[in-house]
Amino acid sequence: MAHERIPLRLVPDLRPDEPAGRDGGVLGAVEVLPGLVRAALLTRAGAVRARAEARFDPAGSDPSLVDAALREAAAVFDGQSLLGVGVAAAGVVDPVAGRIIEVNDAPALRGHPVADRLAELSGAPVRVEHRARVQVLGDRWFGAGRGRRSFASVATGDVLGVGILYEGEVLAPPGGRSGAHMTVTASGEFCTCGRRGCWKTVATTRWLRERAAEHGFSGGEATLAALVASDAPAASRLVDRYAENLVLGLATVQQLFACGLFVLHGEALDGGERFRALVESRLRADALGGGELPTVVLGEAADTGTLLGAAGLVLSGA
Ligand SMILES: [Zn+2]
Structure with missing residues (x-):
């Protein structure tokens, strides 16, 4: 079989709103x-x-x-x-x-x-x-992206990546990746891929846990949920930096594809409204204008989101 791009076509006679079983299935x-x-x-x-x-x-x-x-x-x-x-x-x-x-x-x-x-x-x-x-x-058919032609869905936490719906089609070219290895800092840490400064070296749970440990937070204190809930100034600064690091990748995606809407999944949900608002305000501050001002929303709980x-x-x- 030729290894060419297969667009994900929408089947017109399948309407997800219909009760299951009407046409069987x-x-x-x-x-x-x-x-x-x-x-x-x-x-x-x-x-x-x-x-x-x-x-x-x-x-x-x-x-x-x-x-x-x-x-x-x-x-x-x-x-x-x-x-x-x-x-x-x-x-x-x-x-x-x-x-x-x-x-x-x-x-x-x-x-x-x-x-x-x-x-x-x-x-x-x-x-x-x-x-x-x-x-x-999942977001396009059942969630926050319903009815939209273009938006981005973001996996956060241990796994980092962006899925993009553009003009009704998922951008999924063979060999394309989900963005975790975009270089976001020229002299950053080494990544699992062997290169330096990939987005995942600064915007995944590992980075947050390691920086939290440096500030004396350990175990259950070193999670995004606990850091967001903490009154400690160091926790607050760390959460701000984590949001900024996430935006390093998202701002690039916004510049290239003008997604407008970003639906966050995974660990970001533990950060709740405070984290969502931080990511959105940073992303808007980085927006260059021309087109829809980016909006950030929280998606479904992680395990359900992937199954959807x-x-x-x-x-x-x-
Ligand atoms: Zn990498």
Whole structure:
């Protein structure tokens, strides 16, 4: 198969507002992470009807470990009339082949043909995408991005990345990444990719935890939620810097794509309204004008958000 860009087309006769079952069919959603498979059955309006999850040894290298976990979690689809199954996978994926290429710290997922396995298990068509990219589809069909033609969905926390809907299409060119390795500081720390100053070196949980430890915050005090709630000036300054670092990447995305709306997922939700408002005000301060002033909103809780994205992949598929 040619490795060309496949636009995610919208199917005109599928209306997510309709009650499930009218034309037959519910949505299957699967999330594949190192050591964990989550599955959910959703209505076309995005209501979760049933969930299941199964664990596997992330250190193991035998792909049958993953097969067994998929089988266990996919039992939630038994006897259902599925429109399809969307898979949100960690790591590097090949959406055309329906395969996971590589996931750090999970050798059993390397090269795993997750789409073929789930198609055998569910009897339904299966589409696979990177989890940071599908999040935007959850927001587009069921969340804060509903009705919009362009916006961005942002994964924060241990995983950092941006998914972009532009003029109704998800920007997902083969080989494209989710932005975590954009260089945001010329002489910054070394990144896991071997280069210096990537966005993820300053805007993920690891950075926050390490800086918090330097200021004497440890354990439960070193989380975004605790730092936001703290009266300590050092905590407040750290939260400000974390928001600024997040905006280093978002401002670039805004300049290139004029997304207008940014939906935050993951750790940012723990920071609540205070953190959201900080990110928005920094982003607006960096805006160069011309076009919609950027707005920042909080998305669904992390685990549901990704599953909604996977379900959105089904509605967006041809
Ligand atoms: Zn990097």
